[in-house]
Amino acid sequence: SEIQPPPWGVQTFGFPKLVQPILNKHCIKCHDGTKDKGKGPDLRPGSKEAEVFVPNVYTINGDGYKRFYKYNSYWNLLKYIKWADINQYSTPPGTWGSRVSPLMKHLAKGHKKVKLSQAEWHTLCAWIDCNVPYLDDWRKYSVDPAVRKMAKKH
Numbered sequence: 001s002e003i004q005p006p007p008w009g010v011q012t013f014g015f016p017k018l019v020q021p022i023l024n025k026h027c028i029k030c031h032d033g034t035k036d037k038g039k040g041p042d043l044r045p046g047s048k049e050a051e052v053f054v055p056n057v058y059t060i061n062g063d064g065y066k067r068f069y070k071y072n073s074y075w076n077l078l079k080y081i082k083w084a085d086i087n088q089y090s091t092p093p094g095t096w097g098s099r100v101s102p103l104m105k106h107l108a109k110g111h112k113k114v115k116l117s118q119a120e121w122h123t124l125c126a127w128i129d130c131n132v133p134y135l136d137d138w139r140k141y142s143v144d145p146a147v148r149k150m151a152k153k154h
Contacts, residue, residue, distance in 0.1 A: 006126060007119030014136025015074050019127050020045050022120050023073055030112065041076035074134055077103065083132045098125035 008018050023031075023043045033042035080103040082096040098104045104125065107114060116124070127133070135141060139151035 007122050012136035013127070013130060013133060015127070015132070015134045016045070016071055017136050018123055019077075020071060020073060022116070022124060023077075026114050026116065026120075041073075041079065043073040043076060045073060046071040071134075074132075078132060080106070081128055081132060083128065086131070096131075098128040101128050104128065 024045065027043045030038075031040050031043040033039075033044055081101045083101075084091045084096040094100060107116065107121075107124075137151055139147050142148050142151070
């Protein structure tokens, strides 16, 4: 069969633009940050402030780099996803991706009667299978305002 464009079209792919809207639509009614029993992880979006990344964000050790991401929902969701640690020497087949991620298995069982559209399901699977990218275009998050301005034009 002929290759078809993905549900999100031909554009950059990142968490805030493609995954968070799915969480907003289906998840944050319950996963709302309250500590009540059965609420699970907080999947609400972060602040409305613009994000800015320092040039060496990828070289910071430990969890220090998390402060540069305004979407805590990203970090809270990663606990339920099998993603590849790029610092490993090898990644054995079948150890990461949407097919083995607890999140997708949970949704497939009908978690709280959540019904994702086919496009939403494919978007989540693709996001996981692309190894859960956060940034869609690094230029949007540059410390240089001129670079951020240039990114908005594209």
